[in-house]
Amino acid sequence: MSEHRHHIMPVKGYLAVWAGLVVLTAVTVWVSYFNFGMLNVAVAIIVATIKAALVCLYFMHLKYDTLFNRVILLSTIVFVALFMGFTFIDINSRVKVEPSQFSDNSPLPLPAKFRGEEGKKEAGAVKN
Amino acid sequence: MSELAHKGHPEYLQHHFAEAAQQEDASKIGMWLFLATEVLLFSGLFLAFAVMRQYHYEAFREGHHHLNKTLGVVNTLVLICSSLTMALGVRAAQTSRKQQLINYLVATLLFAATFLVIKYFEYSHKIHEGLLPGRYFTGEMHEPAVPLFFGLYFLMTGLHGLHVVAGMIAIGWVLWRGIKGHFHSEYYTPVENVGLYWHLVDLIWIYLFPLLYLLP
C-alpha cells in the first residue's frame, strides 16, 4: 500500500514536463501569429488543455493518484462543460425579433452608442 | 475518552482517524474537492468572457491589442517555473530532504513574487492609460464595449492574482512548518496539498493567458 501511495517521480521526469510546458507555451505564442479563422480559439484551447493535462498528470500526481481523485477532476470538467454548453445552446439559438416597420421616434431600448451593433457584429464575423 | 483512540497514534494523526493513510486520503479528497470548486468559480468568468466576446467581438479585439504580449509570455514562464519548483519541493518532502524542501519553497515564493511584480507593472500601465473596468474607463476606444473587456480583464486577472497571494501565504505556512521539521516521508500531506493548490493557480493562468493575450 505504502509503495503505491508514495510514488516518487525522478527529478528528470519533472524537468521533462517543465520543458514540455515551455515548448508548448512557445507553440501557442507562435501559432497566435497565424490566423485560422474560426479555429483560433480551438487551437488556443487545445494547446492550453495539453499543458493543463501535463500539469495535472505529473505535477499534481494524478497519474498515480486514487481513482476517486481522478473522478473528482473529471466530473468538474463535465460540470463546467454542462454549464457552458447549455448556456451557449441558448445564446446561439435565440431568434431575433425584428422591429419591422416602426417609426424612428419610438425609444429603442439600447443606448445610442450600441445602435447598429448588429451590422458591426456581422462584419466582424466575416472577418473572423 | 478511552485509551484506544490514542494507542499507537503518531502526533500528526488526528484522534478520529485510525491510521495515517486514512487521514492522508481524506485530506487529499478534501483538497481535490476544493480545487473543483475553484475551477467552477473561474468557469463562470470564462463563460462570461466567451459570451461577451461573441457579442462584442470587435471590442474585444481592440481591448486585446492594449495588452502586452511579452509580459504575458514572461509571466507564463515564471508560473511554469514556480510549478516546477513546487513539484520538486513536494518531492523533497517525500524523500525527507529538509533543506531541499526549504530551498524549493523559497524559490517558488520568489517566482510568485516575480509574477506579482510584473502584474503590478502591467496594471499600473493600464491605470495610467485609463484602461479601467466599466464606468471608470477613461482611455481611448473605438468600440463601445471596450470597457467591458477591461472589466473582465481586471476581474479575471485580479481574481487570479488574489489566488496567487493566497497561494503565497499557504506556501509561507508550509515553509515555516518545514523549517520546524514537521515533514518527512511519512507525513507531508500539507506540502502536497499546498502544491496542488499552487498548480491549480498555474492551470488557471494556462487558460487565461491565451484567451486574454493571444486571441485572435
Add this chain to the structure above:
Amino acid sequence: MAAKVDAISNVEMQVGEESYLTAKKGLKSWLFTLDHKRIGIMYLGSVMFAFLLGGLMALLVRLELLTPGKTIVGPKTYNQLFTLHGAIMVFLFIIPSIPASLGNFVLPLLLGAKDVAFPRLNLASYYIYVFGAIFCVYSIIAGAVDTGWTFYTPYSSTTDTSVISMTLGVFILGFSSIFTGLNFIATIHKLRAPGMTWSKMPLFCWGIYATSVIQVMATPVLGITLLLLVMERALGVGIFDPQLGGDPVLFQHFFWFYSHPAVYIMILPGMAIISEIIPVFSRKTIFGYRAIALSSVAIAIIGFLVWGHHMFTSGQSELATMIFSMLTFLVAIPSGIKVFNWVATMYKGRIVLRAPMLYALSFLFLFTIGGLTGIFLGAIAVDIHLHDTYFVVAHFHYVMMGGTAMAFFGGLHYWWPKMTGKMYSEKLAKIAWAITFIGFNMTFLTQFALGSQGMPRRYYNYLDQFQPLHAFSSVGSWFLGLGFLLMVLYLLASLRSGEKAQANPWGGATFEWTISSPPPEHNFHHQPVAKRGPYEYSVEVGR
C-alpha cells in the same frame, strides 16, 4: 450476536464519564469546540433563529395581503419583506438546515465515526455561516434589499437598496455550504465503520452524499455570479447590464445554474431523513434500498441539467426551452420512485404513529402534491400561463416547506432524544403537528387556485376578485405560525422538564442508537462494526 455485543458495550457510559454536553464546560468550550455534535447544536440554534425570523416576515407578508392595497405596510416595505423572507429562508435556513445541523450531528454517528473528516474546517464553516449571516442581517438595517431573493439584473444593479451587503453575505454563506459538503464527502468516503460497505450505509448518508456533491459543484457558480453582481454595482462592469452591452438573461443562466440544483440541496436531505424515519416506525426493512440510494444520486445529477425551466418566458431560445423541459420531466422519475418505495416500506409493517412518523407522513402527503403540481410547470405551454404566478409560489412551498421543512422537523423530533437526552411531550407534539399541517394546507392549497386564475406573484396590491382566497390563505398562515410557536415552546420545555431519554427510544437499528443519549464526547467506546444492514429489524434491538 456480535452486533448485539457491540451495541451493549457502547450503550453504557463508563463510570464517571460525561456526555458531550457536559464533558467540557464554559462558553469557550462551545465556541472553540471541534466536536461535530456541538457544532451541529450551534448550527441548529442558528438555523432555528433564522427560521423564526424568516417566518415572522412571512406572517407580515401574508398579513399585508389580507386585503388589497395597504393593510399594514407600504409597497417598498412589502417588497423588502418578501425579499428578506425568501433570502433568509433559502440561504440561512433551508440550505444549511438539515445537512449542517442534523447532518453534522448524526452523520458521523450513523457512519460509526468519531468525528467528521475535518473538524476544524467544520467549525470554520460555522463561523463563516455566522459571518455571512451578519452581512445579511446588516442589509436589513441598511435599507433592506428589495430585489426578490433571485437578484435579477438589471433591477438589482440599479435599485438603491443594500444589494451589495446582502449578496456579499450570501457569497460568504456559499463558502460555509461548500465546506460542509466537502467535509461530508471526505467523511463518507474515508470514515465509514469497518464492514460498512456503500450498500450497507444508512440512506441518510446517501442523501447527504448526493447533497454534498451539489453543494461542492454548484455553489461556486453562485459565488461568481454574486461577485459579478457586486462588481456590476461597484464598477459598472456591464456583463449583465444591457446599458453597457451585457445580457440580463445571462445572469439568469448563471443564477439558476446554482439555484436550481440548490433546490435539490434543500430536498435531498429531507428525503434522506424520511428514508430513516419510515422503516424505524414501520418496524420493517426499507423497500428498494438500492433504488432509493441511486435515485438520490440521479436527482443530484439530473438536477444540474434543468435550470432553464425557470426561464421559459425569459426570452431564452425555443431550442433551450425544449431541451430544459424534456430534462425537467426526467427528474420526476427518481422522485416518484422514492415515494412509491416509502409507501411500499410501510406496507404490512407495524406502524407506530409517534411524532416523527407523523411528520414523515405529512411529508409524503405534501411532497406528493408538490411533486405532482410540478408536472404542470414542466409542461411548457401550461408553464407559460402559470409562470410567476401564485401557482409557482404554492408549488415550491409544498416542496420546500411541506417537503424539506416537514422532514427537518421530523428529523428534529426523531433525533431530539439523542441530541438532548430528553423526551418532549408527545401529546403537545401531536397537537402542534396537526395545527401546522392544517394551517399549511389552508395557506398554500388556495394559492394553486389563485395562480391558475392568473394572480401574479410578488404583488403588493391585487384585484378585488382575488380577495377571498388571499384572506383564507392569510388566516391559514396564522395557524401555521401558531403550530410552530407551540413546537418551539414544548421543545424548549423538554430541555428543562423532559423525561430522560433512553439510548434507543424508537428501536432504531443504526449506530447512533447503540450509544447513550446524549452521546459521550467521542461517540463510541469501541469502534462499531457493521455486520448487518441499517434496517434489519428482524434482529430486534433495544426494544
Add this chain to the structure above:
Amino acid sequence: MGIFAPFLPIQGSEHAERVDVLYDFIFYLDIFFFVLIVGGLIYIVLKYRDRGEEREVPQFSHHFALEVTWSVVPLILVIVIFFWGFNSYITSRVAPNDSMEVRVTAKKWQWEFEYPDGTRTLNELHVPIGRPVKLIMASVDVIHSFYLPTMREKMDVLPNRYTALTFTPKVEGEHQIYCTEYCGDGHSEMLAKLYVESEAAYKKWLETGGFDEKTPLNQIGAELYKKRACVTCHSIDGSRIQGPSFKGLYGKTEQIVGLGPVQVDDNYLRESIVNPNAKVVEGYPSGLMPTYKGLLKDREIDALIEYIKTLK
C-alpha cells in the same frame, strides 16, 4: 371548454383552449396519482397500525417487476406530457403572416402601445377580434413580463432586445394584462387592459381615441386619469404617492426647484404633462415621470386639465 373552469380564467383564444385541455389532463392525472399514493398511504396506516398485538412483520426488501413498473409508467406519461406541452407552445410562438404588429414599450410602471398607424396608447391595448396580433416588446429600464391570462400567454420584456408574443383573440370584451416580472415598488400597479372589439368598433376607436364628441371634457379627464396611469403616482385625495396630489392643485402656488414659487395654471399643467421634468416641485423626485408627448391628443390634455380643475 375546460372541464375545470373555476380555476382558470375565460378562454380568450383557441390557444387558451388547447392549453386548458392539457391543464385538465394533468389535473386529472394528478388527482389519480394523488388518490393512489395518499389513499394507499392512509389505507396502509389504518390497516397496519401498531395496536400492541404480537404480529410477525414480513421483511421484504424489493420487488423487481413492481419497481420497474412504477418507473416506466410515469416515464411514458411524462414523455407524452412533454411532447404535448412543447407542441402547443411552439404552435403559439409562430405568428401568422397577416398578424397586426403592435409595438409594446414597458417602463416603470406602465405599458405603452404603438399601433401600425402611429397611434399610441397607455395601459390599454385595442385589437380587432379574430385577427392575429403580434406584440413586439422592449423595455427601457428593467425586465418586465407581459402576461395575458385569458390568452394563456406570457413573455418577458427585456431592456436590450425585442421579444415577441402572439395571440388571436376570439372573445370580445375586456381582458386583464399584468406585469409578472418583479420590477419595483409599482410592480403590482403595472396593469393594463386589453380591449377586444369588432373590426368596426376598432376602426372607430383608432379615429376618435374612444371618446364621444358629446362627453364633457372633465368626464373624459376623469377616465384618462385612470386609464393613462396618472393614478399610479398622483392621488386625488391629497395623500402623497410618488408625485404631488391633484387635490386642490389648480391655482395653488408650488415651490419649483431652481425657480421658486410658481402658480399652477393651465400652461403649467400642460407643460408638466408634455415635459414633466422642466418644472419639478420641491421635495419630489426629478426624472421619474415619463413624457406624455404623443401619448395624449390635444383634446385629451385639455380634458385632464379640466378634470384637475374640478378637484378642489
